Amino acid sequence: MRNILLTVLFMAPIAVGYCMQKSVTQEFKxxxxxVLVVREDHRSPSVVAQMWYRVGSADEHGGITGISHALEHMMFLGTQAVPNDQFSKKIGSLGGYENxxxxxxxxxxxxxxGKQHLETCLQLEADRMKHLQFKPDEVLRELEVIKEERRLRVxxxxxxxxxxxxxxxxxxxxxxxNPVIGWMEDITQLSLQDLKEWYEKWYxxxxxxxxxxxxxxAEEVYALAQKYFAHIPASSAIKPKAKPQVAPLGKRTIEVHAKANLPFLMLGYDVPSFSSKALEQRIYALMVLQSVLDGGLSARFEKELVRSQAVAAEVGAHYDPYQRYNTQFVINATPSxxxxxxxxxxxxETEIEKLAETLVSDDELKRAKMNLVSGYIYEKDSTSQQAMLLGKLKTLDLNIDMxxxxxxxxxxxxxxxxxxxxKxxxxxxxQTIAWLIPETLS
Structure with missing residues (x-):
């Protein structure tokens, strides 16, 4: 995140889904x-506007890693119409939040x-989509900020x-x-010209x-989108070819020696994401499996490894299937x-083997599902999270009915x-295993 740290024919709107309050989602082009996706949610007089550019670290090559994240920083440096940090100040003066x-x-x-300020947001986003300024001194200063961000966070x-x-x-x-923030060596050699070319290609x-x-x-939002974005020309850049993962041929184990107080384990398995549409059922099954292992205090990891065997001070599992390519099912743990x-x-690994050898009980399966569904419903109650999921689905070419x-x-x-x-x-x-091996802290 910033500050330290997704045809020539107008398509008629199509109703594609309903949330709990039966809000209609409409899609335009x-x-x-x-692409414009609008979901009406009339519970409060507010609005969330998100501009998603389909470019990230997966699109970068060696030598310019971190450039997508760097450009994110540059997008707040201003345009001729809205110079310097006036974008953020304008949103703040209207009682809004931006990031x-x-x-x-x-x-x-x-x-x-507030919903009455949506037009201002779209006007500002359209302006910086086309008219971002790259001032050499500001670019250099922001690159130093990013290097410091990498030092602190990584x-x-x-x-x-x-x-x-x-x-x-x-x-x-x-x-x-490659990491989203980029390798330090690449951040150090990023140039103003690199950033301008990335901006002109993707934005x-x-x-x-x-x-x-x-x-x-929805129709009024579409009219605003036409007003502020229709005049901006399309990029002539060609969508890059896919970068499929090289098929794994065996277990990979690495050690990371760094100054730390405690060892730390990361254990991952190469698994599909929703980009593998034919494997959808397996992907939902992996989500349920993750909840069986790490879905609260009654889940297997907490119950067996932390409380019963006391071999782990903490242990968790993470699986995000909303990715463009295959991803990792990751287990992280700190030994007690x-x-x-x-x-x-x-x-x-013994807990993993149990899942392959023995069926989970009905009660355990119900708890795992309830944990997933209740968390999802809670998240979807937020307009921000609704927008986030719609943006992910659409930019990954998935059906927003999902x-x-x-x-x-x-x-x-x-x-x-x-x-x-x-199994x-x-x-x-x-499997990939990474061990953090602590070195003496000075």
Missing amino acids: LDNGL AFTSEDQTVYYEEI EDDPQSLTWERFMAAANVGGAYH APNFATLVVVGDVN EGTDNALLLKSI MDTFESKIQSITAEDVQTVA EFFTDKR
Whole structure:
């Protein structure tokens, strides 16, 4: 995140989904390729506007890693019409909040504000889509800010450093090999010209999706999008070829030696994302499996490894299937005092093996599903989270109906489905292990 740290024919609006209060989601497309997704939610007189550019670290090559994140910073340096930090000050003066973030697959800018100020937000976003200024002294100063961000968030944080090296080892030749923030050597050599060329290539309507959720009328939002974005020309850049992950051929193990108080383990398995549309059922089964392992105090990791065996001080599992390419099912753990690293790893692998050998019980399956569904419903109650999910789905070329079918998909998963994915994906061949080995703290 910033400050330290997603045709030539107008398509008629199509009703594609309903949330809990039966809000209709409508989708439009401008002649220049800009996609507009509007979801009406009239519970409060506010609106969330998010501009998603379909470019992230997965699109970068060696030598310019981190450029998408760097450009995110530059987008707040101003245009001729809105110079310096006036963008942020303008939104703040209207009682709104704005920020941005960069991921592997997208770069996203957003505003949360009273509905009467939506037009101002769209006017400002359109201005910086086309007219961003690159002043040499400001660019150099911001690059120094980014280097300091990397030092604070990665190089001085041993667990973040381990995560970065884990992902590099797990994604040999793949799109997610490089960190979003970039390698320090590449950040150091980024030039103003590099940034301008990246901006001119990707920051165009045909690589953008505008998502608006809140107390709005979809047709009126479409009219505003036409007013402020229709005149901006499409980019002539060609969508890059896919960067599929090199098929894993065996277990990969790395060590990260850094100044730290405690060891730290990252254990990952190469698994599909929703980009593999034919594997949708398996993906939902993996989500349920993650909840069986790490879905609260009654889940297996907490119950067995932390409380019963006391081999882990903390342990968790993470799986995000909303990715453009295959991803990692990641387990991270810190051994309890006196626990040998090998014992911690063996204990985790034993829990994985149980899932492949024995069906989860009906009660356990119900709890895992309830944990997932209740969390999802809670998140979807937020207009910001609604917009976030719509943006992810649309920029990944997924059906936005998925936003409203999540519960039924999760409920359809059986114990046999969970066992099947445990057997299929949790194998040595797909495994990557990273150990943080503490060095003496001065």
